[in-house]
Amino acid sequence: MSLVEQQETFELGLLDGGSVVQAVSSLTTPGHTGTAARQIAGSGSSQPSNGIRIFQISDGIGRGSQRGRQFSRGDWAGQDGQIASYADRAWAFYPPVLEMIAYVADEGTLAVYTGVGWKDYDTLLSEVATVSRTASGAESRIGTVEEELTGLSGASVDTSIVIPNQVIVFGVSTRTTTTITGACSYDCGISGETSKFGGSLGVAEGSNNAGLIGSQAFYSDTAVRLTTNGGSFTGGAVKMVLHYFLSVVPAE
Known part of the structure; x- marks a missing residue:
């Protein structure tokens, strides 16, 4: 050089x-x-x-x-x-060694050796992934779990997915995937805190919000709720994503 x-x-x-x-x-x-x-x-x-x-x-x-x-x-x-x-x-x-990682420079991606061949890293990702583990089985996991609520109707709509018991939540992000009708805006939160993850969110398709909060522990399964402002839902769709940390106790 x-x-x-x-x-x-x-x-x-x-x-x-x-x-x-x-x-x-x-x-x-x-x-x-x-x-x-x-x-x-x-x-x-x-x-x-x-x-x-x-x-x-x-x-x-x-x-x-x-x-x-x-x-x-x-x-x-x-x-x-x-x-x-x-x-x-x-x-x-x-x-090759199990879990060996190769950088595919011309594609800007990673490949991982799984024991049955090389796999693209992004195909191995899951909604809840273990990022570290001890010999006794304790784990740290990151969750990124999504649901799309379609055909919105009424004054509020709850998700079927829930914030799990005993996780630390970083936020709930949203994207309006189909223009919402019947309301001028909506809030994203939980029962009793309807705008916890965002208030007066946009009803137009493509509107989005990161929904970050100061990290908070939840101690029971909790649904996320969309609540209308200025009317009731008569249509539209919103994609919602939970972002959280989960600790797994030692197995022995």
Whole structure:
């Protein structure tokens, strides 16, 4: 790396028959992890495994001299599912580790090794996810649970989903997904605190509110309530999302 450069930046190309079939730019290290399935998708046929090229990128002059190597698909024979690392003019292969994470730079996403293959990180997300766990089974979980209330009718409407017992709530966010009729605005809250998560919210489609509160513990299952201002609901729909923290006690 030149001393005049602010950071290392690289451009990597995967070659097939001398042609670049997949390019990854703006790498900040001279290495890249990619799955075979994505390489095949990028080339349109077989895995492009007969060459690589790499450039260091200068802020001042652009691409530097090309470096790379041609190799045969036989170099990877019998290594399905392994992590391939090229250094010192030779390939080394390593088994992926359970929950290993790879950053897919050209897609701006993460892939996770699950034991049965690589999966996109976003497909593994759930509404209530464990973010940490102790050896005794204690857990910290984050909940992001949603429901859409449609065909709104009457002076107020309660959700069927509830804020669970013994959670800390950060907020309840809302989005008006179908323009509300019969009311000039509405409040989002709970019984006895009808505007706890937002007051005088917009009835037009697309209106939204983060619904943040100072974090508060709830000690019983609690429905969220929409209450009209200036009339009664005669139509419309609102998507509501609960945002909360849940602690799980040790199992032993």
